[in-house]
Amino acid sequence: MSWLVSFFLLIFRYMENSFEKIVSFAKRRGFIFQSSDIYGGLGGFYDFGPLGVELKKNIKDAWWETMVQNREDIVGLDSSIIMNPKIWKASGHTENFTDPLAECTGCHKRFRADHLEDKDKCPECGCKMMEPRNFNLMFRTFIGPVEDSASVAYLRPETAQGIFVNYKNILDTQRVKVPFGIAQIGKAFRNEITPGNFIFRMREFEQMEMEYFVKPGTEKKFFEEWVNERMRWYTEDLGIKKENLRVRRHEKDELAHYAKDCVDIEYKFPIGWSEIEGIASRGDFDLTQHQKNSGQDLNYYEEATKKKYIPYVIEPSCGVERTLLAVLCDAYMEIEGGRSTTTEAVKETEFLLKLNKRVSPIKVAVLPLVKNKENIVNKAREVYEMLKPYFNCQYDEVGAIGRRYRRHDEIGTPFAITIDFDTLEKGDVTLRDRDTMEQKRIKIEDLISILKKEIYEN
Numbered sequence: 001m002s003w004l005v006s007f008f009l010l011i012f013r014y015m016e017n018s019f020e021k022i023v024s025f026a027k028r029r030g031f032i033f034q035s036s037d038i039y040g041g042l043g044g045f046y047d048f049g050p051l052g053v054e055l056k057k058n059i060k061d062a063w064w065e066t067m068v069q070n071r072e073d074i075v076g077l078d079s080s081i082i083m084n085p086k087i088w089k090a091s092g093h094t095e096n097f098t099d100p101l102a103e104c105t106g107c108h109k110r111f112r113a114d115h116l117e118d119k120d121k122c123p124e125c126g127c128k129m130m131e132p133r134n135f136n137l138m139f140r141t142f143i144g145p146v147e148d149s150a151s152v153a154y155l156r157p158e159t160a161q162g163i164f165v166n167y168k169n170i171l172d173t174q175r176v177k178v179p180f181g182i183a184q185i186g187k188a189f190r191n192e193i194t195p196g197n198f199i200f201r202m203r204e205f206e207q208m209e210m211e212y213f214v215k216p217g218t219e220k221k222f223f224e225e226w227v228n229e230r231m232r233w234y235t236e237d238l239g240i241k242k243e244n245l246r247v248r249r250h251e252k253d254e255l256a257h258y259a260k261d262c263v264d265i266e267y268k269f270p271i272g273w274s275e276i277e278g279i280a281s282r283g284d285f286d287l288t289q290h291q292k293n294s295g296q297d298l299n300y301y302e303e304a305t306k307k308k309y310i311p312y313v314i315e316p317s318c319g320v321e322r323t324l325l326a327v328l329c330d331a332y333m334e335i336e337g338g339r340s341t342t343t344e345a346v347k348e349t350e351f352l353l354k355l356n357k358r359v360s361p362i363k364v365a366v367l368p369l370v371k372n373k374e375n376i377v378n379k380a381r382e383v384y385e386m387l388k389p390y391f392n393c394q395y396d397e398v399g400a401i402g403r404r405y406r407r408h409d410e411i412g413t414p415f416a417i418t419i420d421f422d423t424l425e426k427g428d429v430t431l432r433d434r435d436t437m438e439q440k441r442i443k444i445e446d447l448i449s450i451l452k453k454e455i456y457e458n
């Protein structure tokens with residue numbers, strides 16, 4: 001039996017290591033930093049550095065493009081983070097948005113009871129645990145100068161409720177007809193008992209959510225359609241490998257208080273299969289609750305049948321940071337001994353971030369072959385200025401050319417352009433592909449159209 005335990009320990013250590021590699025890489029190359037780092041950090045909060053913020057923006061843009069821009073039936077919204085607290089009472093969050101909190105009778109450390117292997121014994125000191133109690137995950141604050149119960153408000157724990165309470169505004173002002181959707185990207189806050197696994201479980205994060213309103217009776221069909229569409233987005237638009245994604249249906253006892261049916265899209269992280277998106281069939285729960293509590297009529301009037309009904313809702317909801325983490329894990333590669341064949345290559349471990357070209361933080365690196373020849377440097381800057389309005393570019397002249405290629409391979413820059421002596425005479429440059437390392441000579445005047453095609457159309 002002990003060999004079996006050692007085997008699993010070994011696997012576990014390997015998995016931990018590779019997750020640690022991602023964490024250290026993300027910090028080393030300016031993707032993600034611990035929040036409040038110089039003050040020792042703050043549990044469950046992270047900051048996105050110069051490359052992280054670009055990657056995050058590109059993921060959000062890719063979602064918006066597929067969920068709003070390319071759809072005639074979906075409109076966008078940006079609702080406020082702090083809303084009337086009556087909303088959270090109506091939605092059930094004040095009462096039900098809780099996790100079971102267990103406290104140790106000895107060291108008084110607190111844990112999520114449902115995450116403990118042995119519910120009776122503290123994993124830290126071995127003492128007996130107290131009976132778990134429900135802990136509400138919503139962050140509380142006060143509106144105005146008086147801190148009393150009448151001024152209590154909450155930071156939203158999901159963006160979805162901002163959509164439900166604007167459903168009537170949208171019906172009244174836009175020409176939408178069921179089935180239609182409202183999409184929103186924005187911050188959400190949860191006072192998680194045990195945040196962890198880097199940016200997987202945080203206390204402040206971003207969600208990309210869409211509420212799709214359908215006629216009762218058609219929800220099963222739309223539910224399946226959305227599961228397929230969301231899987232398509234991860235594989236085709238973000239380029240995540242199919243074998244690292246799976247769909248897992250919730251058991252009845254796992255369902256959130258509002259859900260009739262739910263599946264998770266899970267990614268095979270180094271810590272194991274874990275949720276990146278939930279797709280829920282919410283029925284008419286939210287609109288009915290808001291109709292009851294606000295006193296407003298939230299029925300939809302169907303022209304064709306002259307009948308009124310409360311639409312049912314299908315909700316694909318994903319986390320920006322969890323998607324970003326999946327994208328990073330999927331793209332990160334270490335190649336022992338390197339893959340370069342150029343003379344200046346040093347035989348050392350090479351790091352390659354094989355990001356989908358659209359989401360890469362920097363699209364093009366512009367590199368003068370040498371930095372001590374004024375005419376080459378000037379030409380390189382000219383090419384950089386020409387490309388800058390079209391692509392996120394970086395001008396880089398520091399170090400040997402092979403090193404610069406590797407620096408950009410490591411942060412996932414799909415193309416590097418080298419300006420050399422021939423450029424001055426012939427007006428062409430070398431275009432190097434990150435993945436194949438293939439180098440082609442391209443006329444400067446053709447660069448924009450070729451890069452546009454390679455990055456956005458392939």
Ligand code: GAP
Binds near residue numbers: 192201315322
């Ligand atoms: N409106 C439905 C809803 O909020 P959820 O499953 O609680 O559903 C949706 O959250 C997504 O938000 C999750 O799939 C996950 O990607 C992300 N998410 C939830 N809690 C998170 C946390 N503490 N840290 C980072 N992302 C989180």
